Amino acid sequence: MIDRAFSLGIYAIIALVIATFGWIIGDVIIKGISVVSWEFLISEPEDAGRAGGIAPILVSTLYVLIIALVIALPLGISAAIWLAEFSQNQSHTLHVGIILDVLAGVPSIVYGLFGNAFFCIYLGLGYSLLSGGLTLACMILPVFIRTCESGIRSVQSDWRLGGLALGMRRSVVIWKILLPAAQPAIIAGLILSIGRATAETAALLFTSGYVDRMPESIFDSARVLAVHIYDLTMNVTGGDETAYGSALILIVLIILLNTLAQGFIDSWFKRSGHYR
Amino acid sequence: MIVAETLAPRLSEDIIESRAPAHIKVNELAIYYGKKLAVNGISLSLHRGKITALIGPSGCGKTSFLTTLNQLSKLNNQVTVTGEIHFDGENLTQNNVDLLSLRRRVGMIFQKPNPFPLSIFKNLDIPLKEHGFKNRAERIEKIENALKAVGLWDEVKDRLNTSALSLSGGQQQRLCIARALVLEPEVLLMDEPCSALDPISSGIVEELISSLRDKYTVVIVTHNLAQAKRISDYTAFFWTQNGAGKLIEFNNTRQLFSGPKDERTAAYISGIKG
Amino acid sequence: MSLVTRIFTQRAHSSQLSRLFCLLGVVSIAFLSNLSLAAERLTLTGSSTVAPLALEMAKRFEKNNPDVRIDVQTGGSSRGVNDARVGLADIGMVSRALKESEQDLTAHLIALDGIGIIVHSSNTVKELSRQQIIDIYQGKIRNWADVDGPNLEITVVNKAEGRSTLELFLHFFELKNSQIRPQVVIGDNQQGIKTVSGNPGAIGYVSIGTAEFEHNRGTPIKLLPMDGKEATVKGVASGEYPLSRPLNLVTKAQPEGFAASFIEFAQSTDVLDLIENQFFVAP
């Protein structure tokens, strides 16, 4: 009897959770789908975003993402390789690791503060796609480095020794054997970073700004999708509909990327499991 | 037989040296981990085209010694090695040794099969490319020969592009041997190559190792005394003394097993200790 | 797309990471080559009251001068002053007169505007006295019934600090911000209008220009008269409406180049219709 009540309680909460999230997702889909169309994706926003589309905003989102990745990817992978493979000094590795963990926990709005002070003002980049992208790069680096590092570390040391015992150069062992083996982890980290960067709003408010026009260069100020949703919701009367449309696009984008990441993590475990 | 057993050890070593030329000559080798002495007193000759087994209990420095022969020990910067290892007139304990070409000439097989997570073909192709074989046709030929040499060719020739990790354990270990052979080394170091395999695969790999005799100088670490007896020409017995590994006895395998000169050797091979 | 799919789906993979790098490299080069094509740029930041007007002016200016690109961003008058001062913006937008501490900047008047009290259009209240407004904002009057309105709790909407609308409002009613007891604090004019239009019990104060513009689009808000004077553009133009202010463009020194020609354009008769459309008053 007690068990029954308990089970019922659990099922009731699960039903509530599913209902609430069903409400949110249903809301976004139902209100969003009526706005979303091919036209919506390829036209400029009009009337402060109440009408028209989100083409320049999508383009800006991609610009910011790509800038962030172009900076964070090579830097992150080399830092991860260094941490996992080259750093002989244990305490040094530990310290860098602690700094990374600390930075991974910094709230995104604080990255916004930093980006505004450093990129926009100190480096004189102003409110621009470049400032926003660089700020996001700083934001995703710590998590990305840590994911890659653990990916590289978890590659069996047998492969490392095997490669070296064959007289292969260390760089070749890393490039041709370790990195490909760690690639699923790297790509998963990459896609997770993309997801985080795509959803980010607070860090971009004071770095890339919110001009809703088609950017012509990376020094232009521009508005990303998440900021667009924020602005439509908060500042535009009658902007809710297009806000939901943009939210639908944003979620679809992120789900797409998350699914990819999940698939890679799975295949990664499957493969190493097969070997053991 | 009886004569040999009663003769002093010095004499038997002299006889050995006169029969087969030394390929690698080790003189008073000692290995330190940090400041701690790990292995010492190793002086022996590895003979060209012969199989030498290293036996002894765990932790007595067999594997440490093995890794000094291809200088993989240098990976750990805590490790220092003193003494001499003469390999074709070059002293490997000097600092100016070309590690890459040394490791090409001295291949190594590990306890656990470690094929790279790549295709079967690439496992052999990447090392070849790395050592400057630019001609693809030549590489394909070498790969085929190496796979034939380990008896794997017929089993894998139709699926060279599938993952090496899809092979069975025994096949993987033979692939690793092929990967070492494809570089045409002079010496093969083997660290308990059969211990992670099931008895049948182990038997196949053991036969393969036997077949390498005369073509390669083989040094094999093994805990399987029967295996050492079956396949090796020479046997070195290691033992831990005062916390550090030490070479106790080195002799022709038949003589070492039938007439050990040190009582610790005698006890170990008769299974009393270790 | 096919390259990306391949990167993500193939199992044997030694070279894919490098392909990814190449892809990114190519894209980044494409970006960099884009740089040289960038047109001459003017950045305007500041008051959300001036921004919509400046944006319309900028669009027309760009049509006449295709080489120029003008970015307009809001953030409040103080930000307009600050950005113009530190060089983050070429021109600041400020919806008040410059203070004494800001005399290092030069103001260029482009229009006049009033600040009006707005409530939800369903609210039956016709008029509020100065004292009533002060009492409502100080939290002494909490229900519309106390000022001959419906029995509905009052939601006081205040502006965030740094907004000139707030400063003028406080100055006009001789209030301090710490005396105000708000239920909602908003930033931009639009946000204020959105908050009031979505809340039948709300009261707020915004630019008359913005409020009339929104009202004429059908947003459910209405402007209350002040001191018996209708809060309309006409009232501001005639000087009768008491709570009005200048809308300025500010620059650090005498403007040069496109900044100068834009300011000249903004003060010319070519933009009178724009000022009118936005319910502001030409100076």
Next chain:
Amino acid sequence: MGALSFVCAALLCLILGFLLYESWSLVADGRWLSFFSQTGWYPLEGLFGMTPMIFASLVLTFGSLVIALPVGLACAIFLEFYAKGWVKKSFQSLLNLLAGIPSVVLGLWGLTELVPLIGQIKAPGTSVLAGAVVLSLMILPTLALTSYAALTSVDRSILAGAQALGLTQKTQILAIAVPAARSGIMSGVLLASARALGETMVVLMVAGNVVQMPSSLFAPVRALTANIALEMAYALGGHRASLYVSGLLLTIIVWILAYLASYLFNKGRTVSHD
């Protein structure tokens, strides 16, 4: 390679450096102390009392935990003890999906659906309650998934023992399994509260942004993060520096939470291994 990673480390130090640099003018002369002594936040009048906002942040975080923890635990229990097969899989992927919803979208939903609902009870609806509910939705998936992982790692034999004693399932779960997993659950709770504390968009959009001590569930409040987002755009001089100080303050609180989380996580791991 090494140089690149030093660039990386330097870049990361730069972030900390710049935060300190920007807030230094207030930290150096001790004026930051007045952040805690002054009661109101009126930068125009030179009053920089942050206490109401610190409290608001803490109350919002705590409120979201009060809602999300029981619900998250129920989800974890459901996954571990009730759901099987495709139900389990799809509920798990539902949680994963929800974890990926951007906070700005949750804010949009909160402002357009939840706030008007709460507003019907007491205007204007933007309030502590709205903020806590939407924040709890944001942290729920993470909380549920980490608790589930903690429950899964509980030793099966403990539960078998409980079952053998004839305990009811409720007792098995609540008195045995959940306490055994508590360090894992706690570390999830701390990580979730760090996230809630650092979140900007949700609290900016639905909590009302009035600087005041939270006096009731329906009172509008302004969190530290929302304050930065609201005022950063036009803050100057000491006002700007005070925002950087609040950023630093926030960061420090979040670090402490993250540190505690990893400490508990490691402790939980060693205990379960013993």
